[in-house]
Amino acid sequence: MSYAARVRLTRWAVILAAIATLEFMPRLGLGDAITLIPLSEIVSELFELLTEGELMPHLLATGGAFVLSFLLAGVTGVPLGYLLWRYRPLKRTLDPYLTTYYAIPIFAFYPLLLAILGFNILPIVAISWAWAVVAVVLNTSIGFGEVPQVLIKVGRSMNLSRWQIISRIFFPAAVPYIFTGLKLGMVYSLIGVIASEFVLSTQGLGYLVSYNYLNFRTAAMYSAMFVILGLAILLNLALTRIERRLYGHV
Amino acid sequence: MSDAAGHAARPSRSEPDKASFWQDPVRIAQLLFPLALIALWQILSVVLGDFFVASPLASLGALLEGINDGWLGGNASVTLIALVYAYLLAVGFGIVIGFLLGLSRFAYEVFEPIVIALYALPKVALYPLFLFAFGLGIAAQAWFAMFFGVFPIIIFTMNGTRNVSQVMFKVARSLRLSRLQLFRAIVFPAILPSLVAGLRLGFGVTFLGVILSQMFAAKSGLGFILVQSVSLHDMPQLYGLVALLTLFAFLINGAFLLWERSLTRNRPMQTTAF
Amino acid sequence: MQIEIKDVHKTFYSKDGEEVKAVAGVDLTVTDNEFVSVVGPSGCGKSTLLEIVGGLTGLTNGEVLIDGEPISGPHPAVGLVFQQESAFPWRTVLENVEFGLEMHGVAKGERRERSRELIELVGLKGFEDRYPGELSGGMRQRVAIARTLVMNPGVLLMDEPFGALDEQTRLILGEELLRIWSKTKATALFITHSIEEAALLSDRVLVMSARPGSIRKVVTVHLERPRDSSVVSTHEFGDIVGEIWKVLREESMKTLKSQGQI
Ligand SMILES: Nc1ncnc2c1ncn2[C@@H]1O[C@H](COP(=O)(O)OP(=O)(O)OP(=O)(O)O)[C@@H](O)[C@H]1O
Ligand SMILES: [Mg+2]
Numbered sequence: 099m100s101y102a103a104r105v106r107l108t109r110w111a112v113i114l115a116a117i118a119t120l121e122f123m124p125r126l127g128l129g130d131a132i133t134l135i136p137l138s139e140i141v142s143e144l145f146e147l148l149t150e151g152e153l154m155p156h157l158l159a160t161g162g163a164f165v166l167s168f169l170l171a172g173v174t175g176v177p178l179g180y181l182l183w184r185y186r187p188l189k190r191t192l193d194p195y196l197t198t199y200y201a202i203p204i205f206a207f208y209p210l211l212l213a214i215l216g217f218n219i220l221p222i223v224a225i226s227w228a229w230a231v232v233a234v235v236l237n238t239s240i241g242f243g244e245v246p247q248v249l250i251k252v253g254r255s256m257n258l259s260r261w262q263i264i265s266r267i268f269f270p271a272a273v274p275y276i277f278t279g280l281k282l283g284m285v286y287s288l289i290g291v292i293a294s295e296f297v298l299s300t301q302g303l304g305y306l307v308s309y310n311y312l313n314f315r316t317a318a319m320y321s322a323m324f325v326i327l328g329l330a331i332l333l334n335l336a337l338t339r340i341e342r343r344l345y346g347h348v
Numbered sequence: 349m350s351d352a353a354g355h356a357a358r359p360s361r362s363e364p365d366k367a368s369f370w371q372d373p374v375r376i377a378q379l380l381f382p383l384a385l386i387a388l389w390q391i392l393s394v395v396l397g398d399f400f401v402a403s404p405l406a407s408l409g410a411l412l413e414g415i416n417d418g419w420l421g422g423n424a425s426v427t428l429i430a431l432v433y434a435y436l437l438a439v440g441f442g443i444v445i446g447f448l449l450g451l452s453r454f455a456y457e458v459f460e461p462i463v464i465a466l467y468a469l470p471k472v473a474l475y476p477l478f479l480f481a482f483g484l485g486i487a488a489q490a491w492f493a494m495f496f497g498v499f500p501i502i503i504f505t506m507n508g509t510r511n512v513s514q515v516m517f518k519v520a521r522s523l524r525l526s527r528l529q530l531f532r533a534i535v536f537p538a539i540l541p542s543l544v545a546g547l548r549l550g551f552g553v554t555f556l557g558v559i560l561s562q563m564f565a566a567k568s569g570l571g572f573i574l575v576q577s578v579s580l581h582d583m584p585q586l587y588g589l590v591a592l593l594t595l596f597a598f599l600i601n602g603a604f605l606l607w608e609r610s611l612t613r614n615r616p617m618q619t620t621a622f
Numbered sequence: 623m624q625i626e627i628k629d630v631h632k633t634f635y636s637k638d639g640e641e642v643k644a645v646a647g648v649d650l651t652v653t654d655n656e657f658v659s660v661v662g663p664s665g666c667g668k669s670t671l672l673e674i675v676g677g678l679t680g681l682t683n684g685e686v687l688i689d690g691e692p693i694s695g696p697h698p699a700v701g702l703v704f705q706q707e708s709a710f711p712w713r714t715v716l717e718n719v720e721f722g723l724e725m726h727g728v729a730k731g732e733r734r735e736r737s738r739e740l741i742e743l744v745g746l747k748g749f750e751d752r753y754p755g756e757l758s759g760g761m762r763q764r765v766a767i768a769r770t771l772v773m774n775p776g777v778l779l780m781d782e783p784f785g786a787l788d789e790q791t792r793l794i795l796g797e798e799l800l801r802i803w804s805k806t807k808a809t810a811l812f813i814t815h816s817i818e819e820a821a822l823l824s825d826r827v828l829v830m831s832a833r834p835g836s837i838r839k840v841v842t843v844h845l846e847r848p849r850d851s852s853v854v855s856t857h858e859f860g861d862i863v864g865e866i867w868k869v870l871r872e873e874s875m876k877t878l879k880s881q882g883q884i
Contacts, residue, residue: 101637105457112458191377194605201552201601203559206571206593209578210586214400285468292470297563298575304473308564311476319476326473334465515706521678522702523722523773524695533725537712614711614753 135317144321153325159301160291163219167226167287172280175231179238179279189239199232208294217300226290230283237282241275242268274345281337288333292326303329389587402583407591410584419573426569430486431558434493438554439547441494442501446546447539449502450509460506467499472560479565489561489569497554504546508539541611548604555597623689623699623776623809625652625675631683632670644670646834647684657803657810659820661870662830663877668813669705671835672781675811676702688777701775701808705782709754709765715741716750719768733772740768743802760787760795767799771806778808782815789816793851796822800849817870818854821845821862829869832876839869 099107121137147153182189207228211221249271253263295304303326310319386404393403402410414420449455449463475492482488512535520530562571570589577586632645644667652658662668673679675686677696685692688700709718719740723733741750744764754762763783770778783799784792796819803810814820820827821843829839843862845853853859 105454108454108458109462112462187374187377190374191381194378194602195381197605198598198601201548201555202594202597203552203556205556205563206559206574206590209563209574210590213578213581213583213586289468289470289472293472293560296472296475297560298578304470307473307476311479312565323473323476326470330469331465334468513706513708515704515708516710518673518678518702518704519708522676522696522700523725524698525725529725533721534710537710540712611712614755 135320140317140320140324143317144324147318147321153306153322156301156303156306156322157325159219159305160295160303163222163226163291163295163302164288166219167223167291168230168284170223170227171230171234171283171287174227175234175279175283176238176276178231179235179276180242182235182239183242196232196236204229205290205293205297208297212298217298222291222294222299222302225294226287229290230287233282233286234276234279237275237279238272241272241279244275245271277341277344281341284333284337288330398583400583402587404587404591406584407588409588410582411588411592414585414588423568423570423573426486427558427562427571430489430493430562430569431555433486433490434497434558435551435554437490437494438497438501438550442498442546442550443505443543445498446502446505447509450506450539453510456506456510463499463502463506467503471496475561475564478561484565484567489558489566492561493554493557496557496560497550497552500549500553501546504542504549505539508542508546509535511542512538541608544604544608544611548601548608551600551604552597555600559593624654624687625650625777625809625811626687626690627651627671627675627684628687629684630671630674630681630686632667632674632679633682643834645674645681645836647836650828650837652809652811654809655807656826657812657824658826658828659812659814659824660828660830661814661817661820661866662835663832663870663874664815665877666830666833666873667835668830669781672702672779672811672813675777676700676779678702697777699776701770701773701778703763703767703770703778703780703783705785705813707754707759707762707766707786709762709769711754714751714753715746715757715765718754718765719772721769722773736772737768740772743771743805744768745798760784760791763787764795767802771802774806775808778803778806778810780810780812782813784819785815789818792816792819793822793854797849797851799823800847804848817863817866821859821866822849822851822853827862827866829866829873832873832880838873839866841866 117137182192205225208221208225211224215221215224245268249267250263253267258266291302292304295302296308297304299305303322306322307319307326310316310322389401389404393401393406398406411420449459474495475488478488478492478495482491516534516538517530520534525533558569559571559574562569563575564571566572570593574586574589577583577589627648627650630645630648632643634642634644636642648671650658660668660671670679674681675693677693677700687693688697710721713721716734716737720733720737723736728736738750741747744767746761746764746768749757749761754765757765763786767780767783784795787795800823812820812823817827821841824843827841827843828837829841830836831838841862845856845858845862
């Protein structure tokens with residue numbers, strides 16, 4: 099067996115072992131029977147939720163807030179990143195604050211936004227955007243900075259127009275970095291949406307977890323958790339795939 | 349480690365020139381930035397009114413009142429205790445796990461994608477599991493926040509360890525160093541900069557985890573007070589707390605950054621890692 | 623001190639179980655206070671051979687003797703300078719140079735004194751308190767050389783210590799190395815990919831074959847010592863370089879062909 103195959107096999111063994119623990123611990127009576135429920139029961143509960151249509155509105159609410167905040171982060175983050183790269187003094191001024199940004203518990207601003215914007219989708223989108231956008235800005239500005247000067251010189255030596263240099267050389271050279279920023283932005287906005295729904299809101303998958311927890315509906319709570327984790331894992335897998343497809347050769 | 353002579357020669361190296369500091373407009377802009385934020389805050393409070401935005405002064409007043417009444421001190425200490433526990437746990441687990449994963453190439457390749465995926469998951473939704481396991485209270489908050497903060501520490505320690513250049517190990521072996529010497533004199537100083545970067549990011553995430561956990565099903569702590577001030581619509585208290593938390597995180601992070609700088613100042617990136 | 627390399631073979635097994643024969647049957651004796659260089663096409667097993675002598679890599683077959691004793695692991699009298707940069711970026715020049723002495727428990731006063739001597743010898747006086755990151759590549763390699771020499775090695779093994787530098791710097795540093803070496807009386811085994819450097823420094827130059835490495839030719843350099851880089855322009859020097867290049871060219875062609883590069 100090749101080394102790479104051995105690595106992959108071990109990784110799957112680790113993951114399956116973790117899942118098996120979840121399944122068998124409660125069955126063998128390890129852990130509290132009310133709080134730990136075998137995986138198979140959770141899956142059947144999940145199936146019920148799906149077929150009875152209870153899940154759908156929450157799925158849509160989470161999906162909507164996620165897509166909206168991510169799109170906003172992309173649409174605002176890339177131009178802001180460009181500005182930051184273009185105006186060096188601006189970048190140098192903000193640098194210490196940008197490196198500190200993710201050290202601040204940004205989520206503390208969520209209650210504040212709730213108080214201003216009310217209990218609806220707006221504060222959720224706003225906080226998730228705030229969480230995501232700086233990752234996009236930072237990576238975009240780094241990306242533009244990393245474009246090798248010699249590539250620009252190649253363009254100039256071929257007498258390309260300014261626009262051609264930007265669109266055909268500059269931008270494609272920076273895209274892998276921008277993509278990394280967008281990928282992080284996507285991950286962060288999902289985390290932001292789930293967190294705000296979980297802590298304080300009236301709908302969404304995060305809300306479903308906290309609602310079911312507070313009402314002692316343990317199986318339903320677990321199934322909501324599984325939907326969230328499942329979606330997040332799918333998102334991650336998809337992003338890795340796309341990245342490998344696009345930049346596997348770089 | 350250096351003797352007196354070593355220190356005496358040091359100032360010859362280029363140090364930031366005190367005179368030019370004030371002539372650099374960027375430096376001045378950096379100092380003015382927080383003031384600009386406060387000014388913006390003040391303007392917003394006037395424009396939007398104090399139903400939406402409490403003025404900086406009113407917020408400061410609410411905090412001072414909180415100190416007098418005792419609620420600020422009490423809840424802040426709950427948050428601090430949870431934070432200290434959580435961070436100690438995250439640092440302990442993070443360094444050990446990260447170091448072990450970084451030492452073995454096989455372990456690294458097996459676990460790296462799992463660690464990255466766990467880092468990227470919305471782990472907040474798993475908080476009820478911690479409540480089941482540890483009951484309502486500081487223990488659940490601390491373990492949850494450690495689960496948040498441990499990943500950056502693992503990732504940075506792991507990559508730092510992996511990137512110790514192979515030739516450093518060869519130097520150690522050719523000088524017949526003991527394992528302890530290898531660790532103390534070579535591996536530890538080599539990974540220290542990435543370790544500190546991990547500690548810095550890990551602290552931010554742990555802090556976030558504590559605040560988040562105290563916002564949910566808690567009876568005390570600053571996160572709890574935040575949520576409470578929303579339901580009471582106590583805007584000065586809300587704004588004051590948010591500003592306080594931001595300032596606290598900013599200062600701690602700044603201290604870590606200074607430590608990081610002092611370590612990397614003489615290392616323009618790790619020299620070629622073959 | 624004397625190095626005897628007897629029919630040394632080394633086969634690596636990659637993680638997928640594939641065999642890579644790096645060294646195949648090298649026989650060589652380096653006598654006391656001799657300076658021997660090894661040249662060979664890239665990837666032919668030069669570093670592997672050196673690390674076997676240094677006791678860092680085990681061998682598949684054969685044996686290595688130092689002063690008649692078979693080695694098993696790094697020999698206390700052997701000093702190594704590596705192909706990759708190996709100065710510790712977190713230590714000053716002085717702290718780098720005294721590292722080995724410190725680890726072996728030499729008292730502070732004594733190790734300071736010896737380190738300062740070596741720093742002066744390699745021409746880094748005045749830079750004792752600088753960090754490697756503040757120095758040029760050539761200076762950093764001199765730090766690594768001083769760190770090895772301070773241990774007073776009877777056998778000095780050097781793997782392309784000036785590999786990353788340009789030709790002029792390399793020749794000038796080579797000249798300095800000769801000056802230092804003549805004071806240490808160490809037996810030297812030196813790897814390089816520069817024919818001129820090998821000819822300038824050595825008593826004998828070994829040309830290795832394409833992988834798996836074995837010795838294709840031994841060229842004896844009869845130029846008088848002490849030498850300096852002015853010998854480069856003499857006829858004898860030109861002849862020696864030509865002789866080495868003839869063999870090396872063939873072997874390098876083989877390597878490139880096997881890699882599909884030509
Ligand atoms: N630890 C190892 N595992 C597997 N193969 C190895 C290992 N070390 C070296 N090799 C292989 O052995 C061969 C010889 O390597 P070595 O480093 O000795 O060559 P070299 O002559 O020093 O090359 P260069 O001139 O590039 O420094 C190469 O094909 C290399 O890929
Ligand atoms: Mg080599």
